[in-house]
Amino acid sequence: MPYSLDDATATALVALHPRAARPGHAQEAPQAAAQELIAAEQRRRGQPDATGAMHVLALTQGTLLKEEFDLSTHAHHDGWRVGAVMVDVKEMIHFNARFGFPAGDALLKGVVASLAAQYPGARIVRFQPDGFAVLLLPTSQLTVREDSAETTRARLAEDLRPSLPPGASGTDVPGFTVALLELTVHQPSHWQVLGPLLWAEVERAYIMERTGRTHGLQRRRLRLDAFLPEPEGT
Numbered sequence: 001m002p003y004s005l006d007d008a009t010a011t012a013l014v015a016l017h018p019r020a021a022r023p024g025h026a027q028e029a030p031q032a033a034a035q036e037l038i039a040a041e042q043r044r045r046g047q048p049d050a051t052g053a054m055h056v057l058a059l060t061q062g063t064l065l066k067e068e069f070d071l072s073t074h075a076h077h078d079g080w081r082v083g084a085v086m087v088d089v090k091e092m093i094h095f096n097a098r099f100g101f102p103a104g105d106a107l108l109k110g111v112v113a114s115l116a117a118q119y120p121g122a123r124i125v126r127f128q129p130d131g132f133a134v135l136l137l138p139t140s141q142l143t144v145r146e147d148s149a150e151t152t153r154a155r156l157a158e159d160l161r162p163s164l165p166p167g168a169s170g171t172d173v174p175g176f177t178v179a180l181l182e183l184t185v186h187q188p189s190h191w192q193v194l195g196p197l198l199w200a201e202v203e204r205a206y207i208m209e210r211t212g213r214t215h216g217l218q219r220r221r222l223r224l225d226a227f228l229p230e231p232e233g234t
Contacts, residue, residue: 081146
């Protein structure tokens with residue numbers, strides 16, 4: 001049955017999403033705002049996008065890591081540890097310009113499918129328009145290795161060849177920036193602190209690799225237990 005909104009509810013919806021109020025389309029604004037709210041909540045809950053990856057809101061505002069924290073924190077006395085493999089498709093703008101955006105969308109979907117096959121049980125988050133972070137969470141029992149960048153890059157090139165558009169050859173498979181991270185967090189106070197913290201470390205590790213400031217597996221250890229190391233020489 002149809003539902004109606006009272007004026008106060010409609011006004012509150014539009015106030016939450018002012019961009020829904022377009023000139024000349026005032027009557028459509030409440031529905032547009034409601035759709036934005038629904039979409040945002042779906043992203044927080046980890047509903048995959050068209051590529052098959054989750055939105056970063058699932059990590060920073062959702063409950064993606066709640067179960068991971070509950071199941072693994074107390075079992076790891078040396079810290080809560082997670083691995084991440086960040087993959088960014090290079091020069092997608094040129095691929096889209098040559099083969100069209102539908103072909104580019106299909107390529108990104110193929111990237112996610114390949115990563116899911118390479119790392120079964122991992123969670124894949126879209127952290128850049130053309131970039132994806134494969135999160136090797138504790139319950140996946142997967143770990144990031146020193147050679148993960150090369151093996152991931154080679155498997156992607158192999159998996160994507162069959163999905164190239166007509167007229168493309170194997171040499172048209174784009175290149176990939178692959179960054180590796182192993183993050184250990186000592187004494188995290190609550191699962192809600194882990195998502196934004198992990199996202200910040202994913203972004204940092206990716207930028208370090210992309211700009212050439214480091215290569216290979218980046219290992220990070222962070223303490224959240226207010227521990228202060230002894231001064232040197234004491």
